[in-house]
Amino acid sequence: MTKLVKISIGFAIFGLISTIMETHAEARAFFVFGDSLVDNGNNNYLVTTARADAYPYGIDYPSHQATGRFSNGLNIPDIISESMGWEPTLPYLSPQLMGQKLLIGANFASAGVGVLNDTGIQFVNIIRIYQQLNYFEEYKQRVSEVIGEDETQKLVKESLVLITLGGNDFVNNYFLVPYSARSRQYSLPKYVPFVISEYKKVLKRLYKLGFRRVIVTGTGPLGCVPAELAQHSTDGECAKELQKAASLFNPQLVKMLKQLNHGLGKDVFIAANTNLMHMDFIANPTRFGFVTSKIACCGQGPYNGLGLCTPLSNLCPNRDLYAFWDPFHPSEKANRMIVQQILTGSNLYMHPMNLSTIMAMDSRA
Numbered sequence: 259m260t261k262l263v264k265i266s267i268g269f270a271i272f273g274l275i276s277t278i279m280e281t282h283a284e285a286r287a288f289f290v291f292g293d294s295l296v297d298n299g300n301n302n303y304l305v306t307t308a309r310a311d312a313y314p315y316g317i318d319y320p321s322h323q324a325t326g327r328f329s330n331g332l333n334i335p336d337i338i339s340e341s342m343g344w345e346p347t348l349p350y351l352s353p354q355l356m357g358q359k360l361l362i363g364a365n366f367a368s369a370g371v372g373v374l375n376d377t378g379i380q381f382v383n384i385i386r387i388y389q390q391l392n393y394f395e396e397y398k399q400r401v402s403e404v405i406g407e408d409e410t411q412k413l414v415k416e417s418l419v420l421i422t423l424g425g426n427d428f429v430n431n432y433f434l435v436p437y438s439a440r441s442r443q444y445s446l447p448k449y450v451p452f453v454i455s456e457y458k459k460v461l462k463r464l465y466k467l468g469f470r471r472v473i474v475t476g477t478g479p480l481g482c483v484p485a486e487l488a489q490h491s492t493d494g495e496c497a498k499e500l501q502k503a504a505s506l507f508n509p510q511l512v513k514m515l516k517q518l519n520h521g522l523g524k525d526v527f528i529a530a531n532t533n534l535m536h537m538d539f540i541a542n543p544t545r546f547g548f549v550t551s552k553i554a555c556c557g558q559g560p561y562n563g564l565g566l567c568t569p570l571s572n573l574c575p576n577r578d579l580y581a582f583w584d585p586f587h588p589s590e591k592a593n594r595m596i597v598q599q600i601l602t603g604s605n606l607y608m609h610p611m612n613l614s615t616i617m618a619m620d621s622r623a
Contacts, residue, residue, distance in 0.1 A: 287363035287413050288347055289469070290335045291390050292422035294369030295587065298333060299326030299349040300385060301369045308370035308381040313569050314556055318577055318590060328369060330555065330577045331590035335365060335420055337597040338613070350393050360401050363417060366390040372426035373457045376440070380430070387423060391463055398467075414468040416620075418613075421464070422532075424511070425477045427453050428503045429486075429586075446499070450506040454514050461518060465526060471616060473528045473600065474515060476508040478536040478588075484554040485585035488563030494552055496540075508533050512609060519610075528616065529609045535596045536588070539581050546595060551581035555589060 290296050294308065302311045302325075309326065310316075316324035318331035326349065327333045332340070339346045347365040348355040355364060368385035370378035375386055385393070402410045432440045432449055444452060464472055480486065481500030490497035508531070515527040543551040555574040556567035565571075567584040574580055583589040588596065599607040601614050611619070 287417040288344060289363045289417055289419045290365040290367050292367040293371050293426050294328045296335050296422045297367040297369045298365045300351045302326040303351040304383045306381050306383045308384055314573050328587040329590055330583045334593050334597055337594055341601055360404060364397055366393050373423050373453050374427055377427045377431040387460055415470055419469045419472040422475045424507060428480055450510060454510045458514055470526055472526055473530050475530040475532045476511050477504050478532050480504045482540050483586050484561040484563035484582050487552055488560040504533055525610055530600055531607050534607060535599045543581055548581045549579045554582045554585050555580040556584050
């Protein structure tokens with residue numbers, strides 16, 4: 259086969275997938291569960307320190323106002339919705355989420371949460387993962403009042419779910435302080451399987467709630483974020499213990515998802531290798547148009563990695579040149595690169611298939 263023919267076929271397949279995605283955009287609700295990487299404003303309605311509701315958060319958002327997203331602009335769920343031609347989901351706690359808006363789906367994520375209930379206790383009032391699932395049951399009841407119970411079950415079954423958990427169980431629990439309660443209870447090699455076993459229970463509950471397409475992200479490279487560089491790195495290299503945690507957690511997560519799918523006899527749970535997605539631009543930032551992957555755009559102290567991003571923080575003039583927006587969270591540009599891999603990435607990034615393939619397969623079902 260000639261190179262030209264291969265290219266033509268490639269464009270034809272891409273065009274087919276794009277058409278399918280656009281055609282089915284309005285037919286699929288989108289639900290989001292998890293932590294600050296995907297929270298789009300639920301914590302604005304809570305009395306908690308885990309908030310992103312003040313400048314300079316949202317500086318590059320269309321409204322140029324802080325929305326509760328831990329980003330200079332759009333976050334990962336926003337960009338998935340944008341790529342699909344879907345209206346972005348609203349936070350579940352938003353008073354605007356009513357009537358026909360409910361049919362778009364909803365975002366239940368809350369900054370600071372983890373798989374474990376004791377993760378993020380310093381933030382006090384956050385929506386822990388089982389409360390997020392309880393809110394979803396409440397959501398189903400609200401939707402049933404709009405379109406009826408049968409149509410609600412269909413909406414849920416045909417929906418797409420994104421869940422992002424795990425990072426806080428290390429950063430805001432096990433490694434939060436020296437000799438933390440969990441680190442005294444478990445060695446790291448024993449703590450990771452414990453978190454995985456608890457995560458499995460959460461995912462089983464998602465299946466029981468009626469979801470059949472669930473993208474599950476792993477943790478990013480926990481030791482490479484500016485916050486950890488500022489606290490644990492003397493030479494600018496990623497913090498070893500946190501990197502070890504990620505290297506243990508992510509393969510065990512993929513293995514657990516494979517086991518779940520095998521038991522169900524179908525590919526319900528899709529593993530997104532967000533660790534590798536991040537490492538691409540962390541290891542070689544200039545290749546991706548960044549001037550740095552170590553220094554946050556907004557922050558203070560070494561690597562702009564100490565404390566919170568506030569109006570008094572250092573603020574870079576061009577957010578697109580920075581892989582990290584604040585001490586923990588990627589910039590919108592980095593989020594776009596992550597979503598591109600979710601959409602079209604190879605099996606190295608998305609297992610057993612990427613989102614474009616899911617959409618193509620489901621359109622033929």
